[in-house]
Amino acid sequence: MKELVIISGKGGTGKTSITAGFAALAENKVIVDADVDAADLHLVLHPEVRRTTEFMGGHIAVIDSEKCTGCGECLQRCQFGAVSGDFRVDARACEGCGVCVHFCPEKAIAFPERVCGRWFVSETALGPMVHARLGIAEENSGLLVSLLRKEAKALAEERKLDTLIVDGPPGIGCPVISALTGADAVLIISEPTLSGLHDLERAANLAAFLKVPAMVCVNKYDINPAITERIEAFAARQGIRSVGRIPYDREVTAAMVALKNLVAHSDGPAATAVRGLWQAVSTQLHDGSEVSKT
Amino acid sequence: MIIAIASGKGGTGKTTVATSLAVCLDAPVQLLDCDVEEPNAHIFLKPENPRIRRVTTMVPQVDAERCNLCGKCRRICQFNAIMILGDTVMTFPEMCHSCYGCLMVCPEAAISESFREIGELVSGSAGNVELVYGRLRVGEAMSPPLIQEVKAQHNSDLPAIIDAPPGTSCPVVTALTGVDFVVLVTEPTPFGFNDLVLAVGAVRSMQLPFGIVINRCDSGDRQVARYAEKEKIPILMEIPDQRKIAENYSRGVVPVDADDGLRTAFRDLYRDILTRI
Numbered sequence: 001m002k003e004l005v006i007i008s009g010k011g012g013t014g015k016t017s018i019t020a021g022f023a024a025l026a027e028n029k030v031i032v033d034a035d036v037d038a039a040d041l042h043l044v045l046h047p048e049v050r051r052t053t054e055f056m057g058g059h060i061a062v063i064d065s066e067k068c069t070g071c072g073e074c075l076q077r078c079q080f081g082a083v084s085g086d087f088r089v090d091a092r093a094c095e096g097c098g099v100c101v102h103f104c105p106e107k108a109i110a111f112p113e114r115v116c117g118r119w120f121v122s123e124t125a126l127g128p129m130v131h132a133r134l135g136i137a138e139e140n141s142g143l144l145v146s147l148l149r150k151e152a153k154a155l156a157e158e159r160k161l162d163t164l165i166v167d168g169p170p171g172i173g174c175p176v177i178s179a180l181t182g183a184d185a186v187l188i189i190s191e192p193t194l195s196g197l198h199d200l201e202r203a204a205n206l207a208a209f210l211k212v213p214a215m216v217c218v219n220k221y222d223i224n225p226a227i228t229e230r231i232e233a234f235a236a237r238q239g240i241r242s243v244g245r246i247p248y249d250r251e252v253t254a255a256m257v258a259l260k261n262l263v264a265h266s267d268g269p270a271a272t273a274v275r276g277l278w279q280a281v282s283t284q285l286h287d288g289s290e291v292s293k294t
Numbered sequence: 295m296i297i298a299i300a301s302g303k304g305g306t307g308k309t310t311v312a313t314s315l316a317v318c319l320d321a322p323v324q325l326l327d328c329d330v331e332e333p334n335a336h337i338f339l340k341p342e343n344p345r346i347r348r349v350t351t352m353v354p355q356v357d358a359e360r361c362n363l364c365g366k367c368r369r370i371c372q373f374n375a376i377m378i379l380g381d382t383v384m385t386f387p388e389m390c391h392s393c394y395g396c397l398m399v400c401p402e403a404a405i406s407e408s409f410r411e412i413g414e415l416v417s418g419s420a421g422n423v424e425l426v427y428g429r430l431r432v433g434e435a436m437s438p439p440l441i442q443e444v445k446a447q448h449n450s451d452l453p454a455i456i457d458a459p460p461g462t463s464c465p466v467v468t469a470l471t472g473v474d475f476v477v478l479v480t481e482p483t484p485f486g487f488n489d490l491v492l493a494v495g496a497v498r499s500m501q502l503p504f505g506i507v508i509n510r511c512d513s514g515d516r517q518v519a520r521y522a523e524k525e526k527i528p529i530l531m532e533i534p535d536q537r538k539i540a541e542n543y544s545r546g547v548v549p550v551d552a553d554d555g556l557r558t559a560f561r562d563l564y565r566d567i568l569t570r571i
Contacts, residue, residue: 010332040485059372077398092500102399137496170332172332195546253514256483
């Protein structure tokens with residue numbers, strides 16, 4: 001089984017539109033939306049949810065005001081400023097470390113598991129999909145991403161599917177590390193802006209740090225061809241394969257507005273480029289890594 | 295006074311709005327770039343002689359001589375950052391949340407403070423703007439402590455603008471806690487709309503006053519505008535989809551520096567926000 005993760009460093013470079021295209025072009029795959037903070041892939045793939053599970057992301061301290069004597073032990077020990085002067089716990093600030101629970105002399109603090117979101121196993125016209133909704137202003141997105149990948153792998157094994165296509169989160173922090181660790185390949189979608197280049201460099205360094213083979217694609221490459229070349233030169237220096245360029249094309253936004261998959265909706269230049277991109281990426285994914293291993 | 299620029303979806307124009315708002319003021323202002331995973335404001339502002347400081351977080355260090363292998367540290371740790379294998383206590387610094395539980399609970403005082411580097415704090419001036427930003431170390435998972443460090447540089451004598459990270463989870467909550475007003479930047483597409491609704495949920499749960507800026511306002515559909523009207527959320531500004539703005543952005547030019555009309559519009563935006571605080 002091969003797992004491809006699509007990330008971008010910078011947000012809004014076209015990751016999800018391209019991932020949706022891959023979902024249509026790939027065979028025998030499970031689709032994963034690992035951007036659990038701001039998931040969008042479902043808007044294009046229209047999943048029918050078959051199974052919903054609550055995501056328990058750690059614990060939360062809850063002070064029982066009946067038992068609390070106001071001694072201040074919890075307030076003094078909490079490193080996260082989560083206990084207020086009138087001994088209530090701010091759920092957003094509580095890190096779930098349990099220090100207050102342990103040291104409360106009255107045993108007045110309960111420590112229930114907290115529901116941080118829900119995750120779904122769904123069916124789409126293009127195959128099974130695993131996705132999630134993190135609760136608003138919740139935490140532990142990294143844990144949720146790991147869980148989605150694990151479930152998707154189990155599902156792929158059960159149905160004898162051999163490819164996992166994972167739409168990753170933006171940035172380089174906790175959820176991105178969880179999305180990349182142990183994957184077979186990562187495709188970084190960049191854009192030809194100085195911000196895009198800067199963010200690509202950091203995303204590529206993260207892939208190298210996690211030892212995941214990387215590929216890069218420049219979206220809307222013709223907005224600034226000079227920076228496109230700088231991006232591809234950077235990739236070449238890092239030993240990262242440039243696997244495609246996608247031109248600016250209003251059909252991309254038009255497909256999104258119509259809630260349609262770009263490659264099904266359009267025969268324009270961007271859709272054509274995405275088809276070529278998938279050819280290059282799938283060849284790398286299924287053959288390239290074996291070549292480099294021998 | 296702190297105004298935060300946020301969005302659920304990435305790439306909607308947060309940095310464009312944050313840098314434009316800061317630059318158009320012509321009066322001293324701080325810009326605190328809290329998107330520490332992918333900071334971009336410095337690409338536009340190009341601060342001179344930036345000062346760089348390492349930022350660390352506390353992690354435990356176990357003195358094997360003093361340790362009697364009682365296991366209390368392992369039991370209190372909720373983050374699997376301490377394990378005992380045979381007669382060795384192993385720590386996993388990258389898992390640690392710096393709660394100090396293990397230090398507090400150790401009966402032998404065998405655990406002391408050590409440090410893990412989480413990133414860098416960079417600060418420097420560019421014109422009227424004092425820019426402070428964090429740069430998360432590549433491979434570091436936890437951004438909130440670095441975001442807090444960026445915010446700790448706020449000089450309360452100056453107005454500050456925060457460039458927040460995308461999303462709706464803990465880094466965003468950390469960036470928005472305690473601000474006076476939130477500007478949610480969105481785009482008129484189904485993705486923009488979906489993520490805007492999530493972001494509105496987050497700022498409402500934090501009980502913060504907020505409004506919307508619609509970027510590339512003429513590019514998609516009317517869903518965002520209809521939603522704003524129904525939810526009685528003020529639309530503070532609409533920025534047209536112009537190739538000139540995109541090109542300036544691509545080259546690292548603050549759009550208001552190349553467009554006087556836009557500069558006036560951002561000054562009006564700032565005045566409008568002040569009346570809402």
